[in-house]
Amino acid sequence: MPDPPPEVSHPLGRTQSTMSSRRGGTRRRFSTNSLEGQRGTLRFSKATLHGDLTFRDRIHHFTLAWFTATMSTGGIALVLARTPHRFHGLEAIGDIIFILTVVLFILFCTAIATRFVLFPKSLAKCITHPTESLFFPTFWISVSNIISNIEEYGVPHCGYWLTVTVRVLFWIYAALTFMIAVGQYFFLFTGKPLTIQSMTPQWILPVFPIMLTGTLASLMGGSQPVGAAYPILIAGITFQGLGMLMATFMYGPYLRRLMTAGLPSPNTRPGMFIAVGPPSFTGLALLGISEHLARIFPSYTTISYISNPSIIADIFRILALATALFLWATAFWFFSIAFVSVINGAFFSKEGMTFHLVWWAFVFPNVGFTIITIEIGAALMSPGILWIGSAMTIMLVIVWIFCATMHIRAVLKKEILWPGKDEDHDQGGFTEEMEGRFNR
Numbered sequence: 001m002p003d004p005p006p007e008v009s010h011p012l013g014r015t016q017s018t019m020s021s022r023r024g025g026t027r028r029r030f031s032t033n034s035l036e037g038q039r040g041t042l043r044f045s046k047a048t049l050h051g052d053l054t055f056r057d058r059i060h061h062f063t064l065a066w067f068t069a070t071m072s073t074g075g076i077a078l079v080l081a082r083t084p085h086r087f088h089g090l091e092a093i094g095d096i097i098f099i100l101t102v103v104l105f106i107l108f109c110t111a112i113a114t115r116f117v118l119f120p121k122s123l124a125k126c127i128t129h130p131t132e133s134l135f136f137p138t139f140w141i142s143v144s145n146i147i148s149n150i151e152e153y154g155v156p157h158c159g160y161w162l163t164v165t166v167r168v169l170f171w172i173y174a175a176l177t178f179m180i181a182v183g184q185y186f187f188l189f190t191g192k193p194l195t196i197q198s199m200t201p202q203w204i205l206p207v208f209p210i211m212l213t214g215t216l217a218s219l220m221g222g223s224q225p226v227g228a229a230y231p232i233l234i235a236g237i238t239f240q241g242l243g244m245l246m247a248t249f250m251y252g253p254y255l256r257r258l259m260t261a262g263l264p265s266p267n268t269r270p271g272m273f274i275a276v277g278p279p280s281f282t283g284l285a286l287l288g289i290s291e292h293l294a295r296i297f298p299s300y301t302t303i304s305y306i307s308n309p310s311i312i313a314d315i316f317r318i319l320a321l322a323t324a325l326f327l328w329a330t331a332f333w334f335f336s337i338a339f340v341s342v343i344n345g346a347f348f349s350k351e352g353m354t355f356h357l358v359w360w361a362f363v364f365p366n367v368g369f370t371i372i373t374i375e376i377g378a379a380l381m382s383p384g385i386l387w388i389g390s391a392m393t394i395m396l397v398i399v400w401i402f403c404a405t406m407h408i409r410a411v412l413k414k415e416i417l418w419p420g421k422d423e424d425h426d427q428g429g430f431t432e433e434m435e436g437r438f439n440r
Contacts, residue, residue, distance in 0.1 A: 053418070053419075056118060057419075058417050058418065059111060059114055059115050059118065060115060060118070060119055060122065061416075061417050061418060061419060061421075061422045062108075062111045062112055062114075062115050062417060063112075063126065063132050063135065063357070063422050063423040064112065064126060064132055064133075064135040064136050064138065064139060064423070065132065065135040065138065065357035065358070065422070065423045066108050066111070066112070066357060067105075067108060067135065067138040067139045067141075067142050068135065068138050068357050068358070068360035068361070068364070069104060069108075069357070069360055069403075069404070069407060070101055070104045070105045070108060070138075070142040070145075071138050071141040071142040071144075071145055071360070071364050072360045072363035072364045072367075072400060072403065073097060073100060073101045073104060073400070073404075074098070074101040074142060074145025074146055074148070074149055075145055075363060075364045075367030076097055076363070076367070076396065076397060076400050077094050077097040077098040077101060077145075077149050077152075077153070078145060078148055078149055078152065078367060078371070079367055079370055079371060079393050079396060079397075080093060080094040080097065080393070080397075081094050081149070081152040081153065082152075082371050082374055082375075083374065083389065083390055083393040084374055084377070084378070084386040084389060084390060085386070085387070085390040091153075094152075094153060095153055098149040098153050101142075101145065101146060101149065102146060105142055105146065128187070128191075129423070130191075130194075131423045132423040133184070133187070134202045134203070134205055134206070135202075135205070135357075135423060136180070136184065136206075137180065137184070137205040137206055137208050137209050138205070140173075140176070140177050140180060140209035141208060141209055141212065141364070143173060143209075144173065144177075144209060144212040144213075144215070144216060147166060147169050147170065147173060147216060148215065148216060148219055150162070150165075150166055150169075151166055151216075151219045151220055151223065152219065155223050156223075163223055163224060166220060166223075167220070167224060167228055167232070170213075170216055170217070170220060170232060173209075173213070173216070174210070174213045174235060174239065177209035177210040177212075177213065178210050178239070180206065180209060180210070181206050181207045181209070181210045181242075181246075184206035185206055185207075188203075188206075196253055196256055196257050196260065196261070197257060197260070197261045198257075199250075199253045199254050199256075199257035200254070200257075200264060200268070200271060201250075201254060201271055201272060201273075201274035201275045202271060202274060203250055203254075204246070204247050204250050204274060204275070204277075204278065205274070207242070207243050207246040207247065208243065208277065208278075210239050210242060210243055211239060211240055211242065211243020211244065211246075211247070211278065211281060211282070212243075212281060213235060213236055213239040213240065214236040214237065214239055214240025214241075214243070214281070214282065214285030214286075214289070215236075215240075215281050215284065215285045215288070215368075216236065217232045217233050217235060217236020217237075217240075217285065217288075217289060218236060218284065218285045218286075218287070218288025218289045218291075218292075219288065220232055221233050221236075221288070221289060221291070221292030221295075222291070222292055222295075226295055226296060226299075226300045227300070229292060229295065229296065230296050230300060230301065233289050233292060233293070233296070236285060236289055237285075237286075237289060240281075240282055240285045240286070243278060243281075243282070244278050244279070244282040247275075247278035247279075248278075251275065254275065263341050263344075263345070264341075265345075265351065266344075266345030266346065266349045266351045266352065266353045267345075267351070267353055267354055267356055267358075268356065268358055269338070269341045269342045269345045269353075270338075270342060270356075270358050270359045270360075270361045270362050271358040271361050272334075272337065272338035272341055272342070272361075273334075273335065273338045273361040273362060273365045273366060274361050274365055275334040275337075275338065275365075276331045276334045276335045276338065276365040276366060276368070276369050277331075277364070277365035277368050277369075279327040279328070279330040279331040279334070280327070280328070280331040280365065280366075280368030280369040280371070280372045281368040281372075282323075282327055283323065283324035283325075283327035283328055283331070283372040283375070283376075284324070284368060284371045284372040284375050286320040286323055286324055287320050287321065287324050287372070287375040287376070287379060288375065289316075289320070290313070290316050290317040290320035290321075291317075293312065293313040293316050293317070294313040296313075297309055297310070297312040297313045298310050298312065321376070321379050321380075324372060324375070324376055324379075325376065327372070328369075328372055328373065328376060331368075331369050331372070332369075335366070335369060354410075354415060355406045355407065355409070355410040355415055355416065356416070357407075357416065357422075357423070359403050359406065359407075360403055360407075362399050362402075362403055363396065363399055363400050363403060366392075366396055366399075367396065369392070370389060370392040370393055370396055371389075373385065373388060373389045373392055374386065374389035374390075374393075377389055
């Protein structure tokens with residue numbers, strides 16, 4: 001039997017495994033740092049070892065990462081609402097999945113509230129934990145998806161009151177998620193220093209919810225009165241730009257990390273698909289917003305020093321399409337890298353892959369990738385691209401069913417929602433680490 005790969009110690013308790021290639025003397029690495037790994041050191045009780053945990057014990061390990069399921073499920077409902085080739089009953093299927101999203105969201109909120117009530121100290125720990133805290137934005141992304149689906153499935157069939165409600169929810173969501181983006185990054189900036197070896201696309205997540213303000217604006221622009229739509233569209237462009245620029249700043253360290261420290265551990269490579277999200281959602285937001293500007297320019301308002309205001313909407317539409325095309329290419333590149341890395345981890349690594357909640361990254365970032373493909377096809381009036389978008393929709397639904405099945409299987413087989421196997425794996429002994437974080 002060959003000796004196991006040596007481990008090299010890194011700051012913050014991170015380890016880096018080094019694997020030797022059979023060809024030549026080159027050595028490739030994959031990191032298993034605390035931001036990626038979900039299996040840590042834990043003192044197991046006799047009940048844990050014999051599988052005798054109660055519901056109360058298991059709910060202790062219900063983490064914020066469970067909201068990746070609701071954000072992905074809501075994303076599927078949104079894709080079904082936007083897919084170009086439709087059949088009788090498709091809208092009803094979308095309604096059902098939207099309702100399922102709301103039900104799961106309520107159940108998950110109840111479950112995590114129960115955890116915090118039964119174990120009061122877990123609230124502070126989950127917010128400050130370097131792994132679990134990065135999944136807090138998934139709660140807000142789920143909220144964004146619910147608002148988006150209300151717009152898609154509810155507004156066309158309800159009165160003006162729902163249009164006003166969605167408008168109010170938009171501004172509340174924008175304000176709260178901006179504070180989340182500032183607050184969570186402030187915590188990361190002032191906490192224990194992180195290293196390039198620990199860089200993952202999850203670092204983008206705190207700015208993801210505010211970035212989706214642009215997607216919300218692109219969906220709402222057509223149903224709102226012109227006077228209300230104008231500030232919503234401007235806010236959408238503003239915050240979409242904020243999110244995309246922050247993601248761009250993160251891509252540099254992320255690629256450097258891949259070059260110097262190798263790929264993430266196989267179990268967490270699905271998280272690499274998170275990098276597909278920002279360019280995809282930015283492209284679809286710009287295209288969606290450009291569809292509504294003709295209502296505003298020049299009949300409602302104009303821009304100073306523009307001699308011919310009637311061309312404003314047309315110019316923005318052309319720029320939005322050109323930008324969406326190169327953003328689509330960027331998203332496709334990140335998708336390809338993530339796809340090849342996952343295939344390598346699943347079939348060609350010694351470790352293989354087991355289910356973790358980060359697997360839901362197979363779905364949600366690719367929701368944006370699918371919709372931007374559909375929007376580009378519509379803009380270019382290309383039936384071929386539209387059919388590709390429909391094919392991507394079918395594949396995405398299949399992947400969603402696969403992830404849901406594996407999620408349920410993992411709960412039943414005690415692979416998640418179990419001590420030492422979730423994002424809170426080291427919270428039992430986390431007190432000293434957090435004291436060091438705040439008292440350095």
